[in-house]
Amino acid sequence: LAKFSKFAVRLFQTSDGVPPRIRLRGGFFGFLSGAGFSRPSPRCTTKAEEATIPHHHPHERTRSIMTTLRNLKIKTSTCKRILKELHSYEKEVEKEAAKTADMKEKGADPYDLKQQENVLAESRMMIPDCRKRLEASLADLKETLAEVKESNQQGAEIDEAASVISELEAFFQNSEA
Template sequence: MAATLRNLKIKTSTCKRIVKELHSYEKEVERESAKTADMKAKGADPYDLKQQENVLAESRMMIPDCHKRLEAALTDLKGTLVEIEEELNQKEGPEFEEAQKVITEVEQVLQSTEA
């Protein structure tokens, strides 16, 4: 029994970590976009500008990847929650509350980043 609750905690933590990661990539894209715009405005050297655009493109590529991993982690967490509810006939406790809270947060994050 403890192992399954432990699994639930691990999967909850995984979702939280990926959400943090996604937010940091989004911030990085904002920073790099601003830097790129600033370089263009100041008429930066074309080579330097191209390098900066590559950095920005790489940052942008991390977001869909992170998004996919978050969707997978969310599916995994929901599955584990259902398994525990069925197998242990348990639907409450701190692990459940935390998992439910994280599921709600992750769903909101996924909706807001799909646009």
């Protein structure tokens, strides 16, 4: 039993007696960092040190390509989702505006009318925020597509991203006019 406990202690501690989890995470929630526990330094800090690292796995480039195409696909679907969200907010504003106008015509209770106007104002506030997010995600998608094209990659994701970009640019031109 005594041998087992020594083995267990060795198993869960490094040569300096610090459990590996504490060393890797820099202490529990960082409060142990002042007590001598810190994160390990980066593997390499200079180009000379970087040159001494052995070459990567032969499929590393393939993984990088797949990662880039995956990022492109994710950013494309993000743009689609935000555009769909923007359209739903615009429909909601139209619906709430019609409801508010109907309430005004019928001479509804002033309190109910005020509540409906607040709902309409909240719906209208969401549109500019959604447009900003869409513009940011469009710029991000364009940047990622340029990176993918520079690396001469092929795939259906590239065509889909290009069509989404042209659709969004047409949407922004039509909404500005």
